[in-house]
Amino acid sequence: MLAVRTGDLAGAEDALADAFMAAVECWPRDGVPHNPDAWLWTAARRRLVDAARRRKTSAEKGALLELAESVDPELERTTFPDERLRLLFVCAHPAIEATVRTPLMLQVVLGLDAARIAACLRVAPKTMGQRLWRAKSKIRVARIPFDVDTAELPERVFAVLEAIYAAYGSGWEDLTGDAAASRGLTEEAIWLARLIVALLPEDAEAKGLLATMLYAKAREPARRTADGVYVPLSAQDTSRWDRAGLAEAEATLARAAELGQMGPFQLEAAIQSAHVHARLTHRDDAHAIAVLYEGLIRFAPTLGAKVAHAVALSRVHGAERGLALLEAIEPADARDTYQPYWSARAHLLEQLARSGDACDAYERASGLSEDPHIRRFLLDKKRALEASR
């Protein structure tokens, strides 16, 4: 926010990071203020002034104080949302490499430090620091505009949503139950999604993204047993699902649908919704789920979507068809080191009574997993299969 006015990100970040931390500490205690944006903004400015007072050189001091005081009080009431939105857009500019958009957003908008981001996204901290630094210099040197052309708005919104979703995904992978410290970035991602839903109330995909993450989060308590063992959706104890969370996800998805612009995030949310309903009503609509995946891979042909589509299709047309579809997934080299591909393959081979091949695939999936509990789940499957042969 501060950076929009100065055109330089680095200067304003520390103050914002502090303010965000203060918010995280204060809000659970004192309740969320009436206008959180204004609160954060005021807090950030206050910290800037504090920092300026502590500075040794008067030149620096003057510049910071000037920055802190240059803010039109009028802005405090009205335009913060736009300012922050513009920051998000800058982070997702096409000239910024796709892999650095998520970290840039986490640092610039949420004030997370490079080391934490690096750990969550599994990148060396030094590399992360360099990437962030390069991206920020590029914004400054190449003068990436803080304003977005209306014509390219939908594309940019999508890039912002994708970067938020990537942060959420990294959070999921870290939920091993072993390391509470590496809880990941799920909370931060949801916070950003709520922000963008508030800032772009007419954007259906933003709501779709928020709904997708809310569904996943509501099921989180049932994803592990008490001792941390992984539980697949089909076996989760639905009484451990967060019903209020599910209701919020449903309502968010419904509001997205009312806007009448279909997109991949709404499809993902709709798939989640269908799965949840299937479990809660004991009426599995495999056909509907397959159709939703069909739509999803048309919008976003990611490896994950393609694998899930093959599995969904197998539930309608049989394991043979599903397996053929799996084996046709490109690019083959990325697919072959993708854990979910091998898990899905094992599952379908098991259904086709090709036990030997299924065992191999379960083992391969385990070898590619980063999560000790998923590893154990897969090896248990393999052992059970071997025992039954």
Add this chain to the structure above:
Amino acid sequence: MRYAILIYESEEAMEARKDPQFQAAYAAYVRALSEAGVWLAGAGLPSASTATTLRMKDGMRLVQDGPYADTKEELGGFVLIEVPDLDRALEWAARCPSLPMAVIEVRPALPPVV
């Protein structure tokens, strides 16, 4: 580019080696490495108490029982892999079954001396 994945294990990890489930996870890991075509070499090492250390002091060769460094985590094994960059190397290191109970160091390896 070649990278060494050095696995520094706690006592707990050393103990876990006896667990058949842990062994199965390791077998799966090594197999995934080799089927992906990235594996060059690797081995698990028994407890550091089995080590013998050589050094020169005042022109004399000293041979001593025990590891070079006596630390809480000890070098419990290593893997040498061939991957395009550090991100890929970290991806493979993160899949190592020792990780919850170990510290894993990833270092670029010098090219082989011809």
